[in-house]
Amino acid sequence: MRPWMAAATKACALVLLIALxxxxxxxxxxxxxxxxxxxxxxxxxxxxxxxxxxxxWAASPEAVTAMLWDYRGLDTVFETTVFFLAIIxxxxxxxxxxxxLASYESKLRERREEGLSIIVRVVTRIVFVLIVALxxxxxxxxxxxxGGGFQAGSIFAVAPLLAIxxxxxxxxxxxxxxxxxCLAIRTTGLLFxxxxxxxxxxxxxxxxxxxxxxxxxxxxxxxxxxxxxQLGPVWLAGSLILFNVxxxxxxxxxxxLLFLLLALPEDFFRRLVKR
Amino acid sequence: xxxxxxSPFLELLLxxxxxxxxxxxxxxxxxxxxxxxxxxxxxQSVAYAFTYYLLAAxxxxxxxxxxxxxxxxxxxLYAVSKTERFEEGG
Numbered sequence: 001m002r003p004w005m006a007a008a009t010k011a012c013a014l015v016l017l018i019a020l021x022x023x024x025x026x027x028x029x030x031x032x033x034x035x036x037x038x039x040x041x042x043x044x045x046x047x048x049x050x051x052x053x054x055x056x057w058a059a060s061p062e063a064v065t066a067m068l069w070d071y072r073g074l075d076t077v078f079e080t081t082v083f084f085l086a087i088i089x090x091x092x093x094x095x096x097x098x099x100x101l102a103s104y105e106s107k108l109r110e111r112r113e114e115g116l117s118i119i120v121r122v123v124t125r126i127v128f129v130l131i132v133a134l135x136x137x138x139x140x141x142x143x144x145x146x147g148g149g150f151q152a153g154s155i156f157a158v159a160p161l162l163a164i165x166x167x168x169x170x171x172x173x174x175x176x177x178x179x180x181x182c183l184a185i186r187t188t189g190l191l192f193x194x195x196x197x198x199x200x201x202x203x204x205x206x207x208x209x210x211x212x213x214x215x216x217x218x219x220x221x222x223x224x225x226x227x228x229x230q231l232g233p234v235w236l237a238g239s240l241i242l243f244n245v246x247x248x249x250x251x252x253x254x255x256x257l258l259f260l261l262l263a264l265p266e267d268f269f270r271r272l273v274k275r
Numbered sequence: 276x277x278x279x280x281x282s283p284f285l286e287l288l289l290x291x292x293x294x295x296x297x298x299x300x301x302x303x304x305x306x307x308x309x310x311x312x313x314x315x316x317x318x319q320s321v322a323y324a325f326t327y328y329l330l331a332a333x334x335x336x337x338x339x340x341x342x343x344x345x346x347x348x349x350x351x352l353y354a355v356s357k358t359e360r361f362e363e364g365g
Contacts, residue, residue, distance in 0.1 A: 255346065
């Protein structure tokens with residue numbers, strides 16, 4: 001591409017940007033969505049935290065989390081399962097002997113200093129702690145403020161990603177985030193989600209009125225007391241906080257596991273394939 | 276969600292961020308340096324994230340920022356590191 005063409009392209013893009021802004025300001029889109037609530041939105045907003053009529057409440061002021069884990073909870077459980085299967089598939093692709101990797105890496109260990117410059121490493125140390133703290137806060141407040149388990153887990157995953165880039169994969173593994181421990185955390189989280197979702201179903205099989213992934217007690221199933229909405233002054237929102245924390249562990253460790261696998265040295269694989 | 280003094284300009288801000296995303300996407304496509312293209316794509320994601328903020332969707336914003344700006348960009352850069360940095364031909 002010649003220089004004048006690049007300049008012309010940039011000028012065209014700028015003109016397009018300004019022209020579209022002006023056109024939209026002048027009403028070119030003709031119809032913008034109304035700010036009034038539709039009946040479905042009204043239903044969720046009225047019922048998700050309604051202590052006066054607990055027939056349809058989710059005990060959570062966060063309508064989005066209430067929808068994700070209570071009203072449409074089964075969808076999220078299946079999404080988590082699909083994500084789990086994807087991770088399992090990747091791990092199966094990267095299947096190899098742990099021992100041969102250890103022997104390969106002991107040869108590399110002579111180079112002591114690794115990673116990027118000292119500035120990057122110091123900044124990464126600070127940011128790493130902040131990211132982990134933020135993700136934990138988002139997971140634990142998922143039933144009260146925007147965000148939830150998936151968001152917190154994907155934010156958490158940025159921390160080991162940064163650490164792999166600034167330090168090395170072995171630094172992350174030194175923190176205890178090895179392939180096997182990530183897989184263990186991930187499986188534990190998924191089992192916990194399944195447990196919380198299936199306890200009411202087990203009660204239903206035992207003859208108590210309850211339904212799968214039930215959060216709070218409903219008028220038509222008065223026997224099931226529901227998960228605790230409060231613990232003293234701490235608001236728990238029933239099963240929502242349990243699901244959020246379990247999903248946080250599942251997603252965070254799942255992404256971390258993928259990054260650990262991607263950070264494996266390429267020539268190790270080449271040697272492994274040649275053998 | 277957005278500050279009170281900004282609400283009259285909501286549509287303008289929406290138009291700006293979405294058009295900025297379009298422009299950045301165009302430059303990401305024509306860019307021959309694949310590392311620069313990945314960074315431009317991350318910039319496009321930032322514009323989309325701003326749009327989600329303007330549309331009062333913080334839940335999506337929190338998932339979008341780490342995945343589209345962080346994880347997706349790193350995966351692209353990782354893939355570029357396995358091949359050549361500059362696109363050939365054309």
